[in-house]
Each structure stands twice: as C-alpha cells, then as structure tokens.
Amino acid sequence: MTRKSRRLWLVVACMIGLGSAAALTLNAFSSNIVFFMAxxxxxxxxxxxxxxxxxxxxxxxxxxxxxxxxxxxxxxxxxxxxxxxxxxxxxxxxxxxxxxxxxxxxxxxxxxxxxxxxxxxxxxHDETYMPKEVAEELRRSGKWDPRFGKAPDAASWNTMTASDTKKPATPTPDGN
Amino acid sequence: MTHLPYILAAYGLTLGVATVLSVNAAVRLRRARRRLSAIEQPRTRQPS
Amino acid sequence: MNATQSLTARTGNLFHRYANPGRFLRMGAKLQPWLTWPALVLSAAGIVWGLFFSPADWQQGDSVRIMYVHVPTAWLASSGYMGLAVCSLLSLVWRHPLADLAAVEIGPVGAAITAVCLATGSLWGKPMWGTWWVWDARLTSVLVLFFLYLGHIALIRAFDEPQRGYRAAAILGLAGAVDLPIIKFSVQWWNTLHQPDSITVTGAPTMSTSMLWPLGLTTLGFTLGFGAIVLARLRASVMESRIRTILAASRGRQSASPAPQPDSAAV
CATH class of the missing domain: 2.40.50.140 (Nucleic acid-binding proteins)
Structure with a gap:
C-alpha cells in the first residue's frame, strides 16, 4: 500500500513539474505563439x-x-x-x-x-452562429448592423429563431 | 447547398472512418467470442 | 499520510473489483447494447437534422453544417485522450491490468477521431478562412495531440515484453495530458485564427438553438459511439488474452504428457 501511494505522489509531483515547465515555456514564447498583431x-x-x-x-x-x-x-x-x-x-x-x-x-x-x-x-470567423433569416430580421429592425461590431447576445434572438423556423409548416429540405 | 463538395467530403470522411472502426471492432469481437467458446467448452466439461 | 494511504488502498480495491476478466466480460456484454443502439440512433438523427433541417448560417451559408461533425470529433479527440491519461494513471499507480488493455484500445480510435477532426476543420477552413491550414495555437496544439496519439500507439506495442510497453506508454500518456488545457484555452490565451468556443460552461451559447440541437445530438451520439467501439475492442482484447492463456496452458500440459489427450484433440 505504501508503494502505491508513493507512486501516486511521484506521478503527481512529475505532473506538477511538467505542467509548470510547459506553462513557463508557453509564457516565454507567448509573443511567437500569437497568430497576429493588432x-x-x-x-x-x-x-x-x-x-x-x-x-x-x-x-x-x-x-x-x-x-x-x-x-x-x-x-x-x-x-x-x-x-x-x-x-x-x-x-x-x-x-x-x-x-x-x-x-x-x-x-x-x-x-x-x-x-x-x-x-x-x-x-x-467569430463564434456567432446565426440563421440567415434571423440576421436579416435583425438588420431590418435596426437591432444590429453587421458592419459595426458583434452580433447581439444569442438569448435576445433565439426566440425569434424558434418562431422563424416554425413559420414554414413543412420543413423545407433546403432549396438553396 | 453552397460549398457542397466540402460538406460532402467532411460527412463522407466522418462516416467512412466511423464505419471502418465499428465494423473492425464488431468483427474482432465476434471472432474472439467464437474462438473463446470453442476452446472453453471442452475444458469446462473436462472436470465434471 | 495515513488517510491518503487508506484512500489509495480503497480506490485500488474499487478498481480491482473490475479487474476480474470474467466479471468485466459479463458487465461489458450487458453494457454494450446500451451504448451501441443509442449511439446509432442519436448520430443518425443529428446528422440528418444537421444536413437537411437546420438553417444555413447568415455568413457561412451551408458550410456551417460541417460543424455538426467537426465539433463532436474535436470534443472526442480531447476527451478520448483524457480517458487515455486516466488509464495511464491507473496503470502507473495501481498497476491495473484492464487499464493497460484499455489504453491499447483507446489509442487507435482516438487517433482516427483526431485525424477526422483535423480533416473536417481543414475542409471548413478552405472555403471560410481561405486556407486549408494555418499554424495558429489551436490548430497546432490539436496536431500535437494527434502526434501524441501516434506516439502512444507505437510505444505501447514497441516492446517484446508487454509490461514494459505499458509502463512507457503510460508515462507518455500522462505527460501528454499537458496538451489538453493548452488546446482548450489556446483560443483565449492567444489570438488565433480559430474562433473562440461558442458553448462555454459559464456564459450563454453564442449559437442559435436551431443549430445547437443537431450539434448536441451528434455530440452525444458520437460520444456513445466512441464508448461502444472502445468497449467492443476492449472486450475482444480481454477474450483474446484469455484465449492465449488457455492455449499456453494446454500446450504446457501437452508437452508435459506426450500422449495426446482425447479432449485437446477435439479442440
């Protein structure tokens, strides 16, 4: 039993050491990992x-x-x-x-x-995923202009999505 | 659909890999089970 | 120290209860259909929903549908490796025999899934970003994960004496787990071309619910499928090792008594 817990602590110590080594390395090379400059x-x-x-x-x-x-x-x-x-x-x-x-x-x-x-x-691409109809609706109602900044919170237009997708009673298997 | 070739390639690849993995696992399991039962049965009869 | 000792001992006993191959095979046979059939149904439903009934994205058009297979494979690439790391820990600390066999079986499945993740991401990146591949932190760290899987596959099979391979591969498996937080947080720590996560633990998802549903279905389906495939392979592997033990034992008996026995002749 002592052997087992000794092995466990050894593994934990190694992981801590390895983890901090990786963290320090990544921190040091941070400016090279950055994909682009602002x-x-x-x-x-x-x-x-x-x-x-x-x-x-x-x-x-x-x-x-x-x-x-x-x-x-x-x-x-x-x-x-x-x-x-x-x-x-x-x-x-x-x-x-x-x-x-x-x-x-x-x-x-x-x-x-x-x-x-x-x-x-x-x-x-940003992390916003929005149906086409919703984006058009938001633009038409003046709630969001994609040329100026990010889309509003998904919670604010999700109800709209649900009603929009329900509007065509038969599910259209994508005509476009 | 827009970008149809890319979509088809992505789904085809995913389903292809999934099928290969599943069929391989199923075949391997069946073969192992057959061989094991073929070997085990005479042995379990032996002690009785 | 005393408390930890009894803790390691207790957890060890808990794991070793399932180390009995006979018990594992019985439990595995019961569990298998509960993984296989829901996996097939959920994946099929999610794929059909994602391909034909979910809306096109306002910017990406229909190529957003690649997400329904890319995100689950990305999630499985990481969580599969997490499973591998847990097996490595069980192997190194508790010398659990089943954990070694599981590590052997998770490796190839995880590597295949990671390859699919990279390829589907590439197929999305070409039309959307305008490039198949960039060396940003997210993409590179997932590629590293793929190589970790390949290294594990090679190392665990590299030795004539399996125990040495298990030990070496377990060390690699644990050390490689450092890559998992890097993959997860790469899109937050550094600016990358890859977009940040749309679904987070703390914040509300930045994705329409009409797209979240098929994504949830494929994620759940693929995860169960991963479990089903690994379980089937592990069961086969336990049976194969049992076959080897029985054959070795009967060969031993045969060489001990040269006269052919009627029973072993029937085999």
Whole structure:
C-alpha cells in the first residue's frame, strides 16, 4: 500500500513539474505563439519593412475601396482594433467571408509610408452562429448592423429563431 | 447547398472512418467470442 | 499520510473489483447494447437534422453544417485522450491490468477521431478562412495531440515484453495530458485564427438553438459511439488474452504428457 501511494505522489509531483515547465515555456514564447498583431501594436512598434507579419483586426465600415491596376483587382481597406487603424493594400481575390465589420488576418509587410502590403488575406470567423433569416430580421429592425461590431447576445434572438423556423409548416429540405 | 463538395467530403470522411472502426471492432469481437467458446467448452466439461 | 494511504488502498480495491476478466466480460456484454443502439440512433438523427433541417448560417451559408461533425470529433479527440491519461494513471499507480488493455484500445480510435477532426476543420477552413491550414495555437496544439496519439500507439506495442510497453506508454500518456488545457484555452490565451468556443460552461451559447440541437445530438451520439467501439475492442482484447492463456496452458500440459489427450484433440 505504501508503494502505491508513493507512486501516486511521484506521478503527481512529475505532473506538477511538467505542467509548470510547459506553462513557463508557453509564457516565454507567448509573443511567437500569437497568430497576429493588432494595428495598435503595429503603430506602437512598427516592424522592419522586410519582416513578414500578420495583422489582425476588423475591417472598418466604409473603408473598402476597389481599384483596377493593369487588370488585377487591388483592394484597399482599413483594419482596426478600436484604438488604431492600418490601411491594407491587397492584390487578389478576397475570401468569401470578407465584408465590412468582419475580422480578418492579413499576411504581409509594413511599407515605409505606413500602409500594409498584404500577400494573403484570411477571413476570421467569430463564434456567432446565426440563421440567415434571423440576421436579416435583425438588420431590418435596426437591432444590429453587421458592419459595426458583434452580433447581439444569442438569448435576445433565439426566440425569434424558434418562431422563424416554425413559420414554414413543412420543413423545407433546403432549396438553396 | 453552397460549398457542397466540402460538406460532402467532411460527412463522407466522418462516416467512412466511423464505419471502418465499428465494423473492425464488431468483427474482432465476434471472432474472439467464437474462438473463446470453442476452446472453453471442452475444458469446462473436462472436470465434471 | 495515513488517510491518503487508506484512500489509495480503497480506490485500488474499487478498481480491482473490475479487474476480474470474467466479471468485466459479463458487465461489458450487458453494457454494450446500451451504448451501441443509442449511439446509432442519436448520430443518425443529428446528422440528418444537421444536413437537411437546420438553417444555413447568415455568413457561412451551408458550410456551417460541417460543424455538426467537426465539433463532436474535436470534443472526442480531447476527451478520448483524457480517458487515455486516466488509464495511464491507473496503470502507473495501481498497476491495473484492464487499464493497460484499455489504453491499447483507446489509442487507435482516438487517433482516427483526431485525424477526422483535423480533416473536417481543414475542409471548413478552405472555403471560410481561405486556407486549408494555418499554424495558429489551436490548430497546432490539436496536431500535437494527434502526434501524441501516434506516439502512444507505437510505444505501447514497441516492446517484446508487454509490461514494459505499458509502463512507457503510460508515462507518455500522462505527460501528454499537458496538451489538453493548452488546446482548450489556446483560443483565449492567444489570438488565433480559430474562433473562440461558442458553448462555454459559464456564459450563454453564442449559437442559435436551431443549430445547437443537431450539434448536441451528434455530440452525444458520437460520444456513445466512441464508448461502444472502445468497449467492443476492449472486450475482444480481454477474450483474446484469455484465449492465449488457455492455449499456453494446454500446450504446457501437452508437452508435459506426450500422449495426446482425447479432449485437446477435439479442440
């Protein structure tokens, strides 16, 4: 019996040691694990022009401009984290989820004039899952504009979902 | 449906792996049970 | 110290009651249908609901339906490894024979589920994010989990003497459990491309109830299915080891008395 509890304590001690080692390592490398930098971080400490970074934030409503330079589409838009904004220039086709108010991650470099030249733009999805009809209803009634910030709490529109899904008496097996 | 190929691939893969795992487990269990009963029966008769 | 001693002894006795292979086989046979049939019914209901009757997401369109298989496999990848870690603890501290056999059987099932989780996530990421794969904290930590499963599978079968394999694999299994909180909290600790959890213990879910229902069904169904598959494999494994013991014993008897016995000839 003493052998068993000795083994148990040994295992517990090893797990504590391993756990704290992992925690310290992750803490030390925290800045490398972070997937993207926020615009305010880029403003505060601009990275060297030759270093590729990832810039993450929300697309500012009304800031998206599309130009055509020699047949290839050029997109210009501002990305913000609420404190600072960085203009992003991206040549190419944007992902499906790209829209104003959406969170995006752009991969590229900061050019000397302060704009961000992106080689790749990824759309970041948030944790809100909402049926199409509900989103349209919220927008129509003016409760939420997806271009400005996050969707309201699910509890506030869940009753709406239930009544909306019940409205077509026969369950439509997705015509779209 | 939008993105149909991706959806089909995801569901197909999930169901495929689930089927392989279940069938494999069922076959293995049946074979083990048969062999065990074939071996055990003569032995249990022996002492009586 | 005295209290802990009696505690370890008592828990040990509790576990060892189920170490008897005969008792385990009887209990397992009774439990099996209660896992298998609900798993099939719930999974089928959840998949049909998720594929055909749940609404499309306002942004993702129909690709939101990939969630109904991705989230349960992600949950099972982690909780399957949790099971493996518990077996490792039982094996290291209490030398529980059934825990070793269970660890052997959980490994491949967990690895397959983790692979499905990674693949379905990738199939969602390509149309939604615009990329199959990124090295963010969530995706990388789940990939590490997959490699931990593979390492465990290899290590537990690597030795001629099974006990040594069990011991080594149990150490790996426990050490790898460090990855589980990293997976869970990666989306909170670091900014990742992967979205944070929609369903949390403390807060209200940020998901429409019309999508929560099919997700709940597939999660419950897949979890029971995981249990059913592991139980079936474990029962088979216990039977196989019994077969080996019986054959070894009868071979021993045969070599002791060269004259062929009528009973063993019938086998």
């Amino acid at each position: 615009p305010s971080q880029v403003h505060a400490k601009p990275p060297p022009a030759d270093r590729t970074i990832r810039l993450g934030g929300m697309v500012v409503a009304g800031s998206v401009r599309r130009e055509k330079v020699k047949d290839s589409p050029v997109n210009l838009f501002d990305v913000t984290d609420g404190q600072a904004a960085v203009t992003v220039r991206y040549e190419g086709i944007l992902p499906d989820l790209f829209r104003e108010g959406q969170s995006v991650v752009a991969v590229g470099t900061v050019s000397p004039d302060g704009t961000f030249r992106a080689s790749e733009v990824l759309a970041k």
